[in-house]
């Protein structure tokens with residue numbers, strides 16, 4: 001597929017046909033979660049209709065077919081991000097779960113009193129708090145790469161932070177609050193020059209930008225199924241075999257063990273060492289359908305289409321008097337955050353909702369970002385491949401109406 005037929009794509013998403021408050025739904029909250037194509041919904045229904053059974057445990061037929069389907073997803077994820085081995089793909093509950101796993105297990109093994117962990121000023125809370133927790137537990141220090149008023153990382157300060165005490169760098173690929181695409185390859189190369197591993201939070205990237213973990217040479221990469229047209233409750237931790245083997249398990253329980261006696265337990269091999277207990281099987285299986293869906297459209301096509309839409313939306317929104325875009329980095333993806341003089345983001349969000357337009361308002365789980373810009377929050381429109389210029393026009397008209405009522 002070379003160019004995307006958005007009309008046909010929209011047909012794939014049943015929810016896009018519904019109305020909200022008597023108006024056609026304009027769904028622009030894709031950064032929070034995307035809608036699901038029928039193929040993903042069908043995969044969930046099919047799992048319960050045809051194969052419901054626990055995975056990795058039974059010798060019986062249903063357990064075997066559900067295990068096979070679950071493991072096909074692991075290999076699909078491996079291909080999708082070009083991991084070297086399928087056992088480097090850990091199936092988790094989502095990005096937050098994946099980051100907590102690394103912070104906890106890597107932190108337990110490799111972080112000591114006085115060590116340093118680097119994050120950035122534009123992280124989602126889920127890439128701040130787990131690191132703060134391990135800092136507190138171990139007496140380590142959290143260093144925060146500052147950003148400019150455009151929402152770009154200050155790379156000179158980053159370079160100056162790297163030193164033998166630095167034990168890990170954890171930054172996002174794309175900021176959920178600003179849309180900035182960070183120079184992750186450069187961030188990784190600079191850290192590796194000093195043998196420091198890097199975790200990339202790709203929660204807002206993997207559905208928009210083609211990612212090759214081997215080309216990036218990234219040590220850990222995390223993302224969520226539900227932001228990439230897949231189900232909630234499933235996500236991915238990619239980790240290099242080298243690190244995963246050196247890290248202790250995360251949680252104890254079934255599946256993650258080889259042998260258990262009351263005296264001693266030996267742990268299972270990768271990836272199961274990090275997958276204790278029954279996973280979210282239907283979500284794991286349906287994630288395969290989501291990746292198939294993205295692959296069918298092609299990430300390059302998706303990116304090109306969304307970039308055009310982002311540019312269109314940016315131009316149109318900027319025409320609104322008093323509107324200020326928060327996050328004006330040169331490299332951006334699919335997110336427009338803004339404030340309008342004399343209004344509160346929440347009020348605009350509520351009025352837009354009355355018009356059937358779903359946007360996010362508030363701090364977007366990135367309170368430090370809002371603090372830096374001295375604002376309580378923003379209105380955030382975040383795009384997916386099914387959004388259209390007509391929907392952007394509806395947003396612009398809606399913001400104009402809301403502002404006329406509020407100011």
Ligand code: PLP
Nearest residue numbers: 094095096124126172176203224
């Ligand atoms: N990281 C980023 C950049 C995000 O945008 C989000 C969610 O918005 C998360 C992490 C957390 O993802 P989840 O809630 O799916 O664990």
